[in-house]
Amino acid sequence: MKNMQKKVVAFLCNWCSYAGADLAGVSRFQYPPHIRIIRIPCSGRVDPLFIFNALKYADGVLVAGCHPGDCHYTSGNLVARRKFALIKSLLDFIGLEEGRVQFDWISAAEGNKFAEVATKVAGEIDNLPQWDGWGERK
Amino acid sequence: MTVLENIKAKAKELLEAKEVEVVIGFAQGTLPGKCTPYFARTTEEVERFVWQDGCNLNLANYLSKFSGKVGIIAKGCDTRSIINLIKENQVNRERIYIIGANCPSMGSCHNCRHPQGVIADFYAEQVQLNNQDDFSDVEAFEELLSEERKNYFYQEMSKCIRCYACRNVCPACYCKECFVEENLPCWLGKTTDLADNIIFHLTRTMHVAGRCIDCGACVRACPMEVNLSLLNRKLLKDIQELFNTEPGLSLEAEPVLNEYKEDDPQPFLIGGEESV
Numbered sequence: 036m037k038n039m040q041k042k043v044v045a046f047l048c049n050w051c052s053y054a055g056a057d058l059a060g061v062s063r064f065q066y067p068p069h070i071r072i073i074r075i076p077c078s079g080r081v082d083p084l085f086i087f088n089a090l091k092y093a094d095g096v097l098v099a100g101c102h103p104g105d106c107h108y109t110s111g112n113l114v115a116r117r118k119f120a121l122i123k124s125l126l127d128f129i130g131l132e133e134g135r136v137q138f139d140w141i142s143a144a145e146g147n148k149f150a151e152v153a154t155k156v157a158g159e160i161d162n163l164p165q166w167d168g169w170g171e172r173k
Numbered sequence: 174m175t176v177l178e179n180i181k182a183k184a185k186e187l188l189e190a191k192e193v194e195v196v197i198g199f200a201q202g203t204l205p206g207k208c209t210p211y212f213a214r215t216t217e218e219v220e221r222f223v224w225q226d227g228c229n230l231n232l233a234n235y236l237s238k239f240s241g242k243v244g245i246i247a248k249g250c251d252t253r254s255i256i257n258l259i260k261e262n263q264v265n266r267e268r269i270y271i272i273g274a275n276c277p278s279m280g281s282c283h284n285c286r287h288p289q290g291v292i293a294d295f296y297a298e299q300v301q302l303n304n305q306d307d308f309s310d311v312e313a314f315e316e317l318l319s320e321e322r323k324n325y326f327y328q329e330m331s332k333c334i335r336c337y338a339c340r341n342v343c344p345a346c347y348c349k350e351c352f353v354e355e356n357l358p359c360w361l362g363k364t365t366d367l368a369d370n371i372i373f374h375l376t377r378t379m380h381v382a383g384r385c386i387d388c389g390a391c392v393r394a395c396p397m398e399v400n401l402s403l404l405n406r407k408l409l410k411d412i413q414e415l416f417n418t419e420p421g422l423s424l425e426a427e428p429v430l431n432e433y434k435e436d437d438p439q440p441f442l443i444g445g446e447e448s449v
């Protein structure tokens with residue numbers, strides 16, 4: 036029951052991962068209900084602030100965009116990639132658990148991959164120690 | 174001639190010839206050992222210039238305050254910030270005259286790799302040899318347990334009073350409207366609660382990533398002695414390791430987060446590199 040209150044925010048690119056989530060739904064692949072999806076125009080739109088801010092309220096974050104080479108805007112995800120590498124490393128540096136913020140590439144055709152990734156990520160976040168919401172939750 | 178004499182002679186020459194309207198440098202501060210930015214507009218005012226330990230602010234920040242042609246006395250980090258500002262179209266190369274000199278405050282930033290100017294129109298002294306930065310401070314922190322790292326980070330973040338001196342003094346932070354002040358939408362809570370402080374600092378660090386040149390101006394400006402350097406330098410180390418580059422060294426190279434390579438490393442992916 037405890038996990039029911041947990042929340043995972045998923046920032047999904049409109050052109051691929053969001054459509055992948057849609058396909059998962061249409062195909063009736065199950066994925067955990069406490070993943071809350073926020074549609075973004077491209078993984079390149081993910082300001083680091085989105086991720087840091089989401090962690091004030093949620094227990095974890097998933098960011099997914101088009102596979103390299105498949106970005107609707109050609110290079111949005113390629114530029115984002117460098118940023119993601121730094122964000123992940125910075126969060127690890129300040130002591131965040133490995134699984135709390137995760138990134139992946141998921142295409143519009145990969146409904147099953149979306150369901151798998153969502154299940155895996157949510158499961159890992161559920162199993163982490165209670166998150167403190169950057170010290171907001173006592 | 175000493176460095177200072179060279180600097181003064183060049184500054185006078187530029188002002189007399191009306192090549193520049195002002196020369197930005199340092200004068201003696203009101204506290205012993207402190208120097209303050211100084212804007213010389215006449216040859217008499219040039220006499221007040223000093224070049225000594227304590228001249229450690231990043232003067233590049235002042236370039237955008239003038240509309241005419243400006244001379245600037247620049248040490249290593251100033252010139253690296255200037256390079257970034259030129260590349261980001263914040264400063265016009267034609268409108269500045271750079272008097273390069275080695276940083277006289279060596280010792281205040283141990284590890285500094287570039288005490289000498291990276292670009293200059295005139296060097297007031299011989300170029301000095303580079304030091305090596307081994308990022309040993311960052312590495313020592315990486316060695317700690319994650320819980321220790323988190324505790325230290327939270328403790329540093331709780332000290333911040335959100336005066337934004339660190340942002341104001343930073344030459345990489347030139348946005349006319351900063352996310353910290355925006356209200357619609359309100360990207361960031363305005364309180365000094367731990368969470369708001371943390372979100373501010375993580376975002377600040379990311380916003381200057383690839384443009385921060387570790388001049389330390391933010392650290393010196395901070396009244397609460399928040400260890401901003403640790404975060405800035407962590408990303409400098411990552412940028413070096415992941416993308417094999419150092420910000421602010423070349424006018425030609427794109428800022429590291431503005432470009433990409435097909436085979437950039439993807440250590441952040443679920444399952445690591447291979448999962449693509």
Ligand code: SF4
Pocket residue numbers: 231339342343344345346381384385386387388389390391392405
């Ligand atoms: S973040 Fe600090 S060290 Fe980096 S450029 Fe700005 S003032 Fe200098």
Ligand code: SF4
Pocket residue numbers: 332333334335336337338339340391394395396397398399401
């Ligand atoms: S200068 Fe120091 S106290 Fe002021 S906002 Fe920056 S870190 Fe916080």
Ligand code: FES
Pocket residue numbers: 048049050051076077078079100101105106107108109110111112
């Ligand atoms: S459009 Fe999907 S990542 Fe750019």
